[in-house]
Amino acid sequence: MLRAVVTGNVWSTKRIEGxxxxxxxxLVTENGGAHLVAFDVLGTGIGEHVLVAQGSVAAAWFPGTPPPVDALVIGSIDQPPAAKPTRAAKSVAPSTAKAKTNPE
Known part of the structure; x- marks a missing residue:
């Protein structure tokens, strides 16, 4: 299963029966940036983050004789992952706390 972002529609007025x-x-996959075309029955739109099944698992979803579909949108992700922090955001700011002295 892959995570991907919908980047556009592929218009096909003629297609196989079934x-x-x-x-x-x-779609563009989130980790590798690979481009692929997937069949969608959910009605997702451009910019949505989706889950995609590939290969025989995708084709097996269709009833009867499976059509030659090797990628199928199986879910829309409600909350896409937050942006990963940059290296600068990960660095720790210097401490502004004053050192405590031990009164004697």
Whole structure:
């Protein structure tokens, strides 16, 4: 399973029989940045973060004889991951606390 972002629609007015209502979407994977086209029956839109199943698992979702689909949007991620902190944000600021002295 992959995490991806929907970047566009792929318009296809002619397609094979057996595909349910849905759309072909252009996606970019979150980690590797690979581009792929996936079939979507959920109605997700551009900019949404989605989960994608690939290979025979994607094709097995379709009833009857599976169509030649090797990527299927199976979920829309409600909260995409927060941006990873940059190196500068990870550095610790110098302590502003004053050293305590031991009165004797």
């Amino acid at each position: 595909l349910p209502n849905g759309a072909f979407l252009e």
